[in-house]
Amino acid sequence: MIEQFTREIVQLIQNLPPVSIYLVFFLVAYFENVIPPIPGDVLVAFGGYLAAESVVGLIPILVLTTVASVLGFMSMYWIGHRWGAQIEQKQKGVRVLRFIPVKYLNKVRLWMQQWGVGVVLANRFLAGTRSVISLAAGLGHTRISSTVLCSTISSVLWNGILLGFGWVVHENWKLIGEYLSIYGKVILGMVVLYVLIRIGIHYYRK
Template sequence: MVEQFIQETVQLIQTLPPVSIYLVFFTVAYVENVLPPIPGDVLVAFGGYLAAESVIGLLPILLLTTIASVFGFMSMYWIGSKWGEQIEGSPKGVRLLRFIPVEYLNKVRSWMQQWGMGVVLANRFLAGTRSVISLAAGLGHTKVSATILCSAISSVLWNSILLGFGWVVHENWRLIGEYLSIYGRIILGGVALYLLIRIGIYYYRK
């Protein structure tokens, strides 16, 4: 399903004029922060390939995807800030976002209490946790200006890497998706290991 989405989006982009291409990338970068199954990272890498082919500009696509990522992050932040009590009161998950377990959300909140805005700063590099981090930031009512700044720095760094790789590998940009998949598994495995260690330490001390 993900591969089909990528294929259809790429085919659509190849038929559009540059202005419309920018709009598609902006939309994908925004929605990817709200609905994690959207493979936004792979498509941003495709943007690097298009920039190398001079179809679009490298700086404009970096700027637009970064702005869209920050808007997406802050949209989830707003949801967490506005409906925090309802979200935390749900025993099975978030009504609007069933893919986010409350237990996972609470764990991310504990990370933020421990490391503060550093979690927001690293959010783009933590595959599979981005929406949870933005939601947790809203629940915690972190300072808006600092949250925007940290999410912007994280987004511009991550998008620069993706666009750069897309530019370098050129027509082999799809390979980046495979490496991102491996990277995501490593990150999620690391998170799971961290949770197991914390649980083990808790019961050992108890």
């Protein structure tokens, strides 16, 4: 389903004028933070390929995807800040909560208690946890200025890397999706291992 969505977006972009292409990338980068299944990273890499083909400008794409990523992050931050209690209690009365991944929320909150906004700084590199991190940041009422700054730095670095790879590998940009999948599994494995180690240490000390 995700692959089909990616193909459809790519086909759409290839038939659009440059101005509309920028808009599509902005929307993809924004909603990728709000609706995690959207394959925003692969499409950003495709943007690097388009920049190499001089269809769009590399810097404008980087700026737009970064701004959209930060806006998406802060949108989820606002949801966490506004409906934090309902999210934790999993109340069904708030419709927007049905689309919020709360499974790992408590774990991410523990990370933030230990590393603070450093988790926000690393959020773009932590595949599968981005929307949860932004929710946890809002729930924890982290300072907005620090949150925006760290989110911006993280987005600039991550999007810059993806665009650079898309530029370098050129027409083989789809391979980046395969490597991102492997990367995501490695990150997930490391997170699970870390949690297990912390649990083991906790019981050992007891």
